[in-house]
């Protein structure tokens with residue numbers, strides 16, 4: 538049953554308090570404004586326009602630190618694809634994290650950020666010759682190989698002991714959306730543990746004189762809620778370490794740590810992860826009598842998702858079978874509802890009041906361009922209102938497109954009352970520059 542059916546003519550109000558955990562740390566309601574990183578949302582919208590992606594620097598840094606503090610001795614690698622931006626990569630470098638990149642393009646951003654090559658890992662199920670050459674030229678510390686073709690190609694291109702990890706499919710179901718589940722068989726990533734391909738890949742790497750195997754890697758999926766999924770992955774990976782007969786110094790468990798999107802969603806249990814995963818690894822390695830590898834993790838979403846808020850301007854309200862509230866962005870800045878059925882919270886900035894269920898839609902030429910279905914907004918919502926959508930820091934800037942030749946929004950960093958663009962708004966000039 539939809540919210541609209543449950544609340545035909547609702548008497549409830551929009552909530553005067555912010556939902557726990559969804560918004561950047563310290564976000565508050567002051568008067569009727571929403572203050573993010575010390576800067577009122579109305580000011581941000583007036584100064585930078587809408588749609589506008591706001592990113593709270595302090596929240597990003599705090600989350601990055603939390604990973605390092607919870608996991609001492611573990612190499613924490615920021616998943617650069619979750620928020621590709623040189624300034625964000627710089628914050629990560631300052632916080633002592635490593636960085637993973639999955640293309641020459643992401644590597645170019647890392648270089649622009651001056652990210653230390655010794656802390657860069659390259660990933661991807663397909664790395665083109667250009668990606669591999671860029672990685673070798675820049676001297677990235679480790680490359681995670683994902684196919685036999687790639688092992689041969691990298692072996693031929695590398696000249697001096699390039700360190701590699703082998704991406705393994707451990708056969709672990711992380712209970713997440715099928716499109717972001719990568720630990721199971723029958724998807725494109727990794728070498729299957731069950732089929733013996735992973736063991737074969739380890740041998741093939743060993744045959745390449747220009748490559749040095751330093752570790753094994755797995756990434757069981759994204760928006761993973763349960764520590765038990767990682768424990769299972771560790772057990773299986775430790776079994777492989779024991780059976781491969783080669784010293785494995787590093788075990789990379791990938792990313793995937795969930796972030797809250799809606800009221801009631803919980804944060805990932807990082808302390809539980811630290812305790813249980815290291816415990817499982819200690820136990821398995823002792824059992825198999827193999828040296829303990831150093832752990833790596835690759836969080837993206839859990840660091841940046843809740844640091845981000847997107848501001849939209851309402852352009853039109855249409856009453857039909859339901860109330861459609863149409864905004865000046867949509868699936869070009871947030872395709873996640875269309876791709877994965879993700880639901881978002883929405884808040885009107887500027888007033889509260891008696892609420893009614895509405896569907897917030899975008900400006901694109903598709904019926905599926907829906908940002909949030911059945912959310913409560915003040916009943917008098919009208920054109921010109923400002924809406925704020927939390928939990929939009931991860932995979933929003935990254936997935937944005939120019940669909941309908943709509944220019945991509947800026948990313949505005951806020952911190953201690955100061956706002957500054959770290960990605961500028963795209964212009965029609967930018968669009969035209971590519972056309973021949």
Ligand code: LLP
Nearest residue numbers: 616756759760792793794835836837838932
């Ligand atoms: N490591 C590897 C090898 C990955 O492929 C990914 C994400 C991560 C780490 C980081 O995962 P995270 O901690 O952010 O969950 N576009 C989708 C998410 C795709 C994830 C791709 N790989 C979304 O918007 O939900």
